[in-house]
Amino acid sequence: MFPLLFATSLFAAANAVMVHNITVGGNGALAFEPTSITASLGDVVQFVFVAKNHTATQSSFDSPCSRLIGADGVSVTGFDSGFQPVGTTGQQTVSSFTVTTTSPLWFYCRQTGHCAQGMVFAVNPPTSGNTFDKFLANALGSANTTATTTASTPPSTSTSSMITITTPAPTEVVTVTQTITLGASTWTTTYGSYPGSPDATPNVTPVTHIVKVGENGGLTFSPSNITAQPRDIVMFEFLAKNHTATQSSFANPCQPLANGFNSGFQPVASGNLVPNLFNFTVADTAPVWVYCQQTNPTSHCAAGMVFSVNAVESSANNFDAFRAKAMNSTGTGSTSTTTKSGGSTLALPMWSGWGVAIAVALSMFA
The missing domain is CATH 2.60.40.420 (Cupredoxins -  blue copper proteins)
Structure with missing residues (x-):
């Protein structure tokens, strides 16, 4: 702590x-x-x-x-x-x-x-x-509401000159009540679960998943798709050029999600051996969709620079479908200069653990 x-x-x-x-x-x-x-x-x-x-x-x-x-x-x-x-x-x-x-x-x-x-x-x-x-x-004086769902909507279809992608209707979140045991502690929790998503029992010690951004100068997240438990930490290591890790949605892979996390642009000088770091903590079993916002000189997202956590591979909304949808988009987003925004190495909306301490320490010597 x-x-x-x-x-x-x-x-x-x-x-x-x-x-x-x-x-x-x-x-x-x-x-x-x-x-x-x-x-x-x-x-x-x-x-x-x-x-x-x-x-x-x-x-x-x-x-x-x-x-x-x-x-x-x-x-x-x-x-x-x-x-x-x-x-x-x-x-x-x-x-x-x-x-x-x-x-x-x-x-x-x-x-x-x-x-x-x-x-x-x-x-x-x-x-x-x-x-x-x-x-x-x-x-x-209220009756407590534990989950918010919307009415089912028919499938939406997006069309381009290249291909047509049909997106299934959004999967409704199912409210699950589960008894969780961590060490000597046992408690009952209620959370939103997606059909086909992983078990929500957290690891005894949260796992840190390292995702390399722009490795070897490529427009990639590596790995591009992971499975993580609640309380696990996803640590983005920015290794080259100027990228972001920006949360989006399956429906709009190259547009920032309202109130989602965003690393901001993370410029890394050529030959710099110390990566910029950005963390976020996995909150539940819902899929998390991420892309790079860079559009200079062309859209990185439209080139397939996307990432996911807990994508349900057995469903139509799997990672490959997300990437295909991104590559079929216009990829409009934000373009940055090489000026680094203050505090961008910290995942302020949701952050915890040693990774943040490391990120702060590194930023002092950047």
Whole structure:
């Protein structure tokens, strides 16, 4: 745990931002501590999970115990740590996000029944009107919602001059309740599972999966497709040129996913033996789709520079289909110069473990 907090301190000192530590489930309570904070733009909110199995999930004032819904009225959006099981050994887990708005932000734990018992949190709640106390009252009076699904939609078809790809209707997430044993600890957890996805039982010790980006100057992630368990860490090693690891979706492989993770551009000078690093923590069994945003001089995504975690190979939406869809796209995205954005070596939305400490240490000598 010390390397993680030390890395956080280094990051804060280097960028003159404040890190707000929020304890989740302290002393076994169904609570965030503190329950609300005031934060400035650029501040980091760091949820420290210390017991049992909770989440920190963004909601809204009017629907405190449901996932935040996007402007289209259908898509789930907003920050979500995923379930963070913690055993009795004292090993804590951390999930963080950066404050990018001065508007109030509302959160809850989506473990069954926890929100309805008052396990909620807020950033910058107003002192009048929609106050934190009213948000809490709304939660206490609600029926807790643990998952958000949408109605089935017919298959969509995208056409180009080269080929036609038919995308199956989105697979609905199935809510699963499972008893998990980690060492001497046993608890019951509820999570969203995709049909055909791997078992969600986390490893006793989280596994770090190293993915090499741009190895030997190629437009590749290597390996390009992995299977990982919740709490595992995916570490992207940027070895050459100027690439990104940007989360997308199967439907739009070369477009950034709203509120998904993004390493930012990671320029690596020729002959540099020290790679840039970017980590993210696997939250559940759902497939994760990733691409490179570089479009200079041509789209890397449209050239097949894509990656996936837990793609269901027995389904129509497998990795090969994702890559084919990317290569059939226009590959529009962001183009960068060789200027490296600050803090891009840290996966602030979801990061943990020694990999982050290494990334911070390396960035000090870059």
